[in-house]
Amino acid sequence: MTASNAPEADSTDDLVAARRQKLRFLKEELGVDPYGGRVEGISSLKDARDAFDESAHLALEEDPEGEDRRPRRLVSGRVMQHRDMGKLVFMTLRDHTGDLQVSVSKAACDPAIFRLAKKLDYGDVVVAGGPMGRTRKGEICVWADRVEIHAKSLTPPPEKWHGLSDPEIRFRRRYVDLHANPEAILALQDRSRIVSRMRSFMERRDFLEVETPMMQPMAGGAAARPFVTHHNTLDLDLYLRIAPELYLKRLLVGGLPRVFEINRNFRNEGVDRSHNPEFTALEVYEAFGDCWTMMELTESMLHELAVASAEDRRQRGDESVGGTADAPILPFDGIPVDWAKPFVRVTYSELFTRAHGFDLQDEAAVRAKAAELGIEDAATRDHWLLVDDLFEREAEDLIDPARPTFVTGYPSAVSPLTRPMADQPHLCDRWDIFVAGMEVGPAYTELNDPEIQQAKFSEQLSGADDEAEAFRTLDEDFLTALRVGMPPAGGLGIGVDRVVMLLTGMRTIREVIAFPLMRPEGGSE
């Protein structure tokens, strides 16, 4: 790592220098603190706009000498536009609720205030107060007699018309993106609302929210590569969790019959449009339930969330929302996703047969097809693993992307924590829900027989390659817990980020995560 933290000489310097010059002017000429302080009684820009009173405005128009009944508001925001007309300054402020114009007339305010208003830059954080009125062109605005700067922006902002579109800068400097692109802040507000409704739904169903370890001595509950970290004083390697499952089940053993957790999982895998290395999952366990009670719960919850999101979006004038109040259609990546109940249900084996023309139990046909598709070890690998390969390659594509779809009855071989079906043990009581081509989450009738569980763990370990073996170890304590006795249960995992994508129409997972992972800039070693 060599030298230069020093800013390089480019035109940024000139732009910053101009702003520093104004900073000095504010301090020395106007005697104001350009970094402000506490302010009481600030209205959001939306509330201020809503407070505008047409009759009070008109009354004053007709009789300028009469009583001014216009409501006064104090607002704050970032300067997004600034038009200096000489003795009249117009600026547009932006906050988390939208934009509002502030108009400053030389005749109507203190000379020092007017000098400050003229000197403001795009990006400055200001507070302005005055009566709510209209301009001659009809624009609702604050006719400000109070203007203060509360944070001088030293950094030149993005271009006002085209804005900031370079995804590299958008996600690296999200704080700029969020005020430059109103959709960005909307996505995070929508996310918050969706998660809050999820939580409220689970609480209404009498589930208890819990928090289980994110740092685990063994990374269990899923087959994914974990991140490794280290505890110094204990001299202990720890894994960032890949799933909370094994701990939530311990709580079932302990006697909490309905638990859920909304929190981060970490998987050391590739990054793409629908995968961020840390992602938020809703995980649910219900004693004496099964994957079918989880199906009802999931359908009701997602439907409720979709209805609420559609309503939010309609209210803000989003014309892309279709369908009816109870059966909204929310477009995602060009697909009009229809959230009407009931969602589609289809069995794994039916989809398989439709895709390939033979039954998934027909081992010879499966091996032949796998060989034809060039799948490795088509002759020797486990039949059911090949089945799942074939399923993922062809059968998933047959699911209607415009309808939330439950695919039921997965092979037991790919679901080691799931109870096999009594009448056909090669399949198990598990489903996955797909929406718009994305896997949103699976649910299971959980395995609570410690003997079968132990056998399945061992089987899975023996099939692991060297790399997998390095972090997949048998969780003895979990088996001990099962031997204490876990009630039969239904379990569910939902990818929260993906649900938010679907309900907000955001095409990439990064849009719905405040700070998605980016490789560090100028990354030498």
Next chain:
RNA sequence: GCCCCCGUAGCUCAAUCGGCAGAGCAGCUGACUCUUAAUCAGCGGGUUCUCGGUUCGAGUCCGAGCGGGGGCACCA
């Protein structure tokens, strides 16, 4: 990890066949009491991602690296 594409002013983008690196916005100076991407007059602004190569000459061609986008793989 693999394949394809991209990286030019603060931002959004041009630059013909390899021939003096440009525009709009923003910035600076000035004018303007009703603007809405305000307008008008004038002025500045570049390591063309980095390093190396080919060439009389490289933003442009070649190689390597860094970063980004898309796809594949990985991902119960």
